[in-house]
Amino acid sequence: xxxxRRQVPQExxxxxxxxxxxxxxxxxxxxxHVSEVQKSLEQLVEQYGVASIYKTCDTIEGxxxxxxxxxxDDHNFKEYEIIYLIMEGEANxxxxxxxxxxxxxxxxxxxxxxxxKILHFSNAKVLDLDQEEAQYFLDITxxxxxSGYGNAYNGITSSNLDKxxxxxxxxxxxxxxxVEELHQKxxxxxxxxxFRLYY
Numbered sequence: 001x002x003x004x005r006r007q008v009p010q011e012x013x014x015x016x017x018x019x020x021x022x023x024x025x026x027x028x029x030x031x032x033h034v035s036e037v038q039k040s041l042e043q044l045v046e047q048y049g050v051a052s053i054y055k056t057c058d059t060i061e062g063x064x065x066x067x068x069x070x071x072x073d074d075h076n077f078k079e080y081e082i083i084y085l086i087m088e089g090e091a092n093x094x095x096x097x098x099x100x101x102x103x104x105x106x107x108x109x110x111x112x113x114x115x116x117k118i119l120h121f122s123n124a125k126v127l128d129l130d131q132e133e134a135q136y137f138l139d140i141t142x143x144x145x146x147s148g149y150g151n152a153y154n155g156i157t158s159s160n161l162d163k164x165x166x167x168x169x170x171x172x173x174x175x176x177x178x179v180e181e182l183h184q185k186x187x188x189x190x191x192x193x194x195f196r197l198y199y
Contacts, residue, residue, distance in 0.1 A: 020052035021080045025087035040159040048167040091128035107140040114141040121148030123158035134198035150194030
């Protein structure tokens with residue numbers, strides 16, 4: 001399993017109390033290559049001082065193991081406000097190795113274990129939940145919110161808007177204030193990609 005910690009100078013690290021945990025779905029975790037996502041995370045630390053941990057998964061077991069390792073073994077877990085997921089799927093599902101898993105199934109796996117976290121999906125998949133689906137996910141996992149985009153990739157990646165979103169969270173922990181500010185500062189991108197937040 002590929003795990004990479006963003007390199008941050010030691011003196012800068014003491015000032016960082018905010019991290020992104022990024023999990024990207026790949027075809028095969030054994031094949032190492034630097035993805036666009038990793039480059040984007042490098043820019044995130046360079047531009048905004050937001051550190052992250054990057055992991056890949058190619059199965060539902062890999063996803064579960066990675067999140068369990070974060071939740072159970074990483075003593076900095078409370079510092080990770082956002083779990084950033086780059087995986088394909090449909091409105092209410094993710095796709096790993098050609099298998100689809102509903103967010104309801106994911107919620108049941110992580111029952112009560114994502115308290116206070118925001119799960120943010122890149123626009124590699126469309127996020128489109130009805131009120132009942134969103135409420136079920138939040139109630140079961142304890143997550144503070146689920147965010148993502150209503151419009152699919154279609155040649156335009158959400159990575160720049162994702163970075164802006166993460167940086168605003170570093171400035172302000174109020175989710176609704178952050179989303180309002182994101183829309184004010186990046187109105188065109190938010191509309192184009194159809195940024196959405198369920199809370």
